[in-house]
Amino acid sequence: MSALLPNSRPILVIGYGSSLRCDDAIGLWVAAQVEAWHAPDVVAMAVPQLLPELAAALAEARAAIFVDAAAGGPAGVRLSQIAPAEHGQALGHTGSPAELLGLTHYVYQDHPASWCLSIPVTELGFGQQLSAAALAAGAVGLNQIRGLIARIREESCTS
Numbered sequence: 001m002s003a004l005l006p007n008s009r010p011i012l013v014i015g016y017g018s019s020l021r022c023d024d025a026i027g028l029w030v031a032a033q034v035e036a037w038h039a040p041d042v043v044a045m046a047v048p049q050l051l052p053e054l055a056a057a058l059a060e061a062r063a064a065i066f067v068d069a070a071a072g073g074p075a076g077v078r079l080s081q082i083a084p085a086e087h088g089q090a091l092g093h094t095g096s097p098a099e100l101l102g103l104t105h106y107v108y109q110d111h112p113a114s115w116c117l118s119i120p121v122t123e124l125g126f127g128q129q130l131s132a133a134a135l136a137a138g139a140v141g142l143n144q145i146r147g148l149i150a151r152i153r154e155e156s157c158t159s
Contacts, residue, residue: 009060009061010041010061011062011152012042012043012058013042013043013064013065014044014064014065014067014097015045015046015068016047021125022121022125022134023131023133023134024124026067026068026135026141027046027066030142032046033138034145039149049095052100058112059108059110062152064112064113064115066115066117077117079118079148081114082098083098084098097116101114115148121134
């Protein structure tokens, strides 16, 4: 378990996806926008996939927000709280945020409160251009992240 005080622990925003598959890069774009806020208690990470190496950073975090593209799912940007999955298998290429949290808890006996932000996308062909629809949904997602970060900060101050 971390020796850091809750208020000194960072809030992680982890955007993931492929920068070579058009809208699949929306998580990376969101992470870059969050990084540009220069918030001292927020660490933004843009990664191509969720790897076990992220568990160390998660164990030291106050909260985590995972941002990914969602193709073919319900319309609209969705923000949902997630819990760690039971640790029973290795985290691979298709690992989910819940599996990564499960690994974090298994190894470090700690994990942050966590959310998934799913951003609807349609353009997943090869390319490096985000569609206008993905950018618009990404902007909605950024507003949701801003609100969630404010709520996390407020809860940290009252606990």
